[in-house]
Amino acid sequence: MKECKNCGAKIDDLYCSICGQKDINILETKEFFKDFFSDVLDFDSRFYKSIKYLIFNPGFLTTEYWLGKKVKYIPPIKLILITSFIYFIILPYVLDTSETFFENTDFSQEKLDLMNTRLALAELFIEKYLVVLFSPLIALLFKVLYKTKRLFYIHHIIGLLHWCSFDFIVATFFSSISYFFSQYADIFDYFSISLTFGYLFLMMKNIYNESLLKTITKFFVVLLFIILIITLLIVLFVLINSI
Numbered sequence: 430m431k432e433c434k435n436c437g438a439k440i441d442d443l444y445c446s447i448c449g450q451k452d453i454n455i456l457e458t459k460e461f462f463k464d465f466f467s468d469v470l471d472f473d474s475r476f477y478k479s480i481k482y483l484i485f486n487p488g489f490l491t492t493e494y495w496l497g498k499k500v501k502y503i504p505p506i507k508l509i510l511i512t513s514f515i516y517f518i519i520l521p522y523v524l525d526t527s528e529t530f531f532e533n534t535d536f537s538q539e540k541l542d543l544m545n546t547r548l549a550l551a552e553l554f555i556e557k558y559l560v561v562l563f564s565p566l567i568a569l570l571f572k573v574l575y576k577t578k579r580l581f582y583i584h585h586i587i588g589l590l591h592w593c594s595f596d597f598i599v600a601t602f603f604s605s606i607s608y609f610f611s612q613y614a615d616i617f618d619y620f621s622i623s624l625t626f627g628y629l630f631l632m633m634k635n636i637y638n639e640s641l642l643k644t645i646t647k648f649f650v651v652l653l654f655i656i657l658i659i660t661l662l663i664v665l666f667v668l669i670n671s672i
Contacts, residue, residue: 479508483591487635512601513597516604519604519605560592571589575647600625629648
């Protein structure tokens with residue numbers, strides 16, 4: 430009987446029953462690359478599958494995760510880390526720096542440009558990470574709105590993380606297009622916001638499975654709550670920077 434190279438336990442199969450490691454000689458070139466590409470392709474298949482369902486089937490990933498089907502898809506936290514990372518990597522290259530927040534002759538033009546760029550980045554950062562940072566609070570609202578569903582608090586957190594991931598994908602797509610077609614930037618912004626909140630509505634309808642009227646009512650409650658938080662934070666940020 431062989432010993433597991435990882436934990437030293439006795440094994441009589443391809444995988445160790447204690448730690449789960451596969452019994453292969455990783456120092457062999459063939460096995461090394463086979464193991465490497467197996468992990469990469471497995472991640473890619475899960476990633477593309479998760480992205481496909483996330484974009485084209487609102488609420489499906491959330492429902493699957495609620496049912497405990499986790500292995501086939503990227504976990505919600507990892508998914509939002511990936512999508513937000515991609516968004517903020519490309520953002521500095523496609524950011525519209527023509528918007529002016531500060532006009533003060535006490536500063537040089539270079540200083541003003543830097544301040545305006547930083548504030549533009551900060552505004553987008555607040556808008557995009559707001560729901561992520563305040564998801565525990567928003568989840569409480571969902572918990573109240575859907576108390577008859579007898580769902581755990583974490584159920585609503587998972588749904589919000591999936592929605593935030595979709596938001597980052599949409600923002601990445603439309604920000605990239607706006608860079609090449611800047612004359613239509615306002616229209617793209619409108620489509621981006623409409624698509625994101627339209628997705629939230631469909632997601633709420635699909636995962637909570639309530640009537641259309643109830644879903645519309647609860648959707649507007651959530652929408653007003655999010656708008657209120659965004660407005661308060663942006664006003665607070667501007668006031669702090671103007672001091």
